[in-house]
Amino acid sequence: MNKRLILIIFVASLIGTACAIGYQARGSLSDVAGEMRGKGYPGNRGGGRFILNDREGRLSCDGEAFPAKVSGEPGSCQDESGEGRMRCTDGREIALRWEAISCRSWKGSGVDAQGNRMEFRVERR
16 A cells, blocks of 8 residues: 555544534424434534434424523633524424533523423533
């Protein structure tokens, strides 16, 4: 094997590994059977976005956690919290409240217009 091919294989495996590591999102909607799963994308100033899909792939919800309204100690994410919103492919919109668990994870909840509760968690894995 030549050195160039070895380098290409090495770089490709690094890229594949980097894509496999990231933020995972999990949640539940009270009127949807089973756990919803997806990806999370942290924001540069706190909060972030996340996508949740039901098991059958019929419902997808796009959530946004706005930057923190309440901050904790400087240099620490603990006690940060804020608001957000979620829009789903079935037309529902949900106002969210979130709180930091750590600098790499947050959780939150909200209720849609019909009273269905959404609970979610986004974590680095």
